[in-house]
Amino acid sequence: MKVILGTDPIKFPLTGIGRYTCELAHGLMQQAEIEELWFLHGRTLQHQLPRQQESHPFPRGMAMTQRLQKNRLAAELYRLTAPWLKTQVLRKHPDAIYHGPNFYLPPGVDHCVATFHDLSVFTWPQCHPPERVRFMQKELLQTIKRAAVLITDSEFTRREVAQYFNLPLTKVFCASLASSEEFYPRQAAGVSQVIAGYGLTFNQYCLFTGSVEPRKNIETLLNAYEKLPPALRLTVPLVIIGFSGWGSEALHYRFQHAQAAGWLHYAGYVNAADLPCLFAGARSFLFPSLYEGFGLPVLEAMASGVPVVCSDSASLPEIVGDCALMCAAKDVEQLSQLIQRSIEDEAWREHASASGLARSRLFSWQRCAQQTLHAYRQA
Incomplete structure (x- = not known):
């Protein structure tokens, strides 16, 4: 052939x-x-x-x-x-x-x-x-x-x-x-130097990656994160990584205010070599997308041993199975509750990490x- x-x-x-x-x-x-x-x-x-x-x-x-x-x-x-x-x-x-x-x-x-x-x-x-x-x-x-x-x-x-x-x-x-072979669970010593360059601490931030554009439903994510207890969102800030896409002007305005308030870091488009460390260092991965043909970032998070919270839209349930917390993409209240659980519920976090890692190996x-x-x- x-x-x-x-x-x-x-x-x-x-x-x-x-x-x-x-x-x-x-x-x-x-x-x-x-x-x-x-x-x-x-x-x-x-x-x-x-x-x-x-x-x-x-x-x-x-x-x-x-x-x-x-x-x-x-x-x-x-x-x-x-x-x-x-x-x-x-x-x-x-x-x-x-x-x-x-x-x-x-x-x-x-x-x-x-x-x-x-x-x-x-x-x-x-x-x-x-x-x-x-x-x-x-x-x-x-x-x-x-x-x-x-x-x-x-x-x-x-x-x-x-x-x-x-x-x-x-x-x-x-x-x-x-997911590529660079995405796997890592200990703090293996990622701290890289994530410190972004002002981050191991296991002390929630992560979103994807183009900053309407389909990724980042506005709902920001609304849900704002509903977390103030002390929690300051202790575990939201990190957003992604190239600035179409229709993102209003989002960037909100990014600036959230960064000034201390509960968000917008890193923009990062070096591909740093991405696996940023995944592995996260406490949980958040992905409330409106629509995905596959949803590769959620698989990369599971392969990194990181618990996932995502929407139940389109292909995402097919990818995560029963390894993630899911809700309707636009449900701000439910998403906020699931994010808080993904940060605080240690028993669920341990289960999600192990089951997600096992599921990622099917791909x-x-x-x-x-x-x-x-x-x-x-x-």
Whole structure:
């Protein structure tokens, strides 16, 4: 089998899809059935996986890109021309399976596979900027037509995609994600130096990670945390890690006030090498997202031996099983109570840590690569 994997998501800031692409690439390298593995980055086809970037090499260029994305004409020109540039490269390899790991597929290429991570631009359009919704809806409808098969991160998303687009389930395959091997339980001595750089103390903060944008439901998280007893939230502050996304201006205003009050730390986008230590040092992990196609951060928390409090939305119950405290995403009162329990209830914390760690081991990137390979065979 000859496979070409798109690697455009491996860029700054490295999001969940970028990390998925990296891990899948390494897993595919170990599959004996794949005789030849190529990586397509932009218009460059190579055998070597692109390096992960910790910072954007052209900050001014990044600002220009963001302005162009908001321009409807520029976005439409890009939507029409960029895929064809990939097509010109891929047509030289008609015997290869091409896998687009981030929703998109170029036109006129046979044996194409795409990963659909979620349907939020269709089912939660209010949680995205209008220009993103316009662009992605047009392109994803094209992907549905072009793909031989589709891959999803969870069984929830598999069934949602099939139902929404009226596709047979035989055309949609689940390849569950996993946490990387850097996420594992650590003692205070193993993380204290790293987390001290962020002004944190081992086991004395609650953690949220994810892009600062409406879908992550951070406003509800702040409201719930404010309801904790003042002494408790000062002793165990909330730490928020994530790249500043769309629609986050009001949240950043609240971050400033909460930081001044002493119960919140906003760290922004942190070095990927520090992230496992920040997870392992947390007292509990909080994730009240409105919608997730998988919810990789909750799995990373469980793999780190950290108790989890999350919403019962979309795919999250499938990932956490009975190892986490769950409530409706918008239920501020219940979320606040669960957060307090996750901090204070030592018996539950011990159970959640052990059961979450055991459950996280059911997911592996090797298994994800094997399930992906099964989808390739159908293509």
